[in-house]
Amino acid sequence: MKQKKDKNELKYERKNFWKEASKSDQKAAMDYSVAYKQFLNEAKTEREATKWMENMLKKHKFTDIYGKKGNNKVYGIFRGKTMAIAVLGSEPISRGFNMVASHIDAPRVDLKQNPLYEDGQSQMACMRTHYYGGIKKYQWVSTPLALHGVIVKSDGTVLEISLGEKEDEPVFIIPDLLPHLAR
Structure with a gap:
């Protein structure tokens, strides 16, 4: 025989963390957010996040899996933007x-x-783009942007680029009004 469930037992109710949490939990959340915001400021691309994590792992005594042997805390990086991290145990797999x-x-x-490309009518330098990450295209307009990336030269050397982060550097925007209409 089926038992009837009370509607209140099945009801999902959202709760506000700041109203429910203790003062110590709120402080812990705020303390954590300081380091998290620092990470977000330093690691704006997959490559930057991978480099940030590699530095953090080295501080915690991890070694490159292809390097020095004898450490059970290892990591490997593929193409500068994918990482695997392992703590090897003593038991067989x-x-x-x-x-x-x-x-x-x-x-x-x-x-x-x-x-x-150059827009002939406005004589402005423009760039063809596409967007990733769940943010809608209309959410990017009139927002200060920076250019982060790498250039691989014909000789194979890699040049890292970060333009628009410092006070004295130009800032990029995607205008919300077409240049030839903004006259």
Whole structure:
């Protein structure tokens, strides 16, 4: 025989953390947010996040899996933007293992392969773009943007770029009004 559930037992009710949490939990959340905001400011792309995590892992005695042997705390990086981290146990893998998987997500506007062109009417340099990360295209307009990325030269050397983060650097925007209509 089926038991009837009270409607209130099945009801989902949202709760406000700041009204429910103790003062010590609120302080812990605020303390955590300081370091998290610092991470967000320093790691705005997958490559920057990977580099940030590598530095953090080295501080905690992790070593590159292809480097020095004898450490059970290892990591590996693939193409500068994918990372695997492991703490190797002493038991054989046939006894099982624990795994945590995650990914790096960086909402962004990417430049297309040959992005630069000049708008003939406004005589402005423009760039062809596409966007990622769940933010709608209309949410990017009139927001200060910076240019982060890498250039791989024909000789294989990699040049890292960050333009628009410092006070004395130009800032990019996607105008909400077409240049030829803003006269």
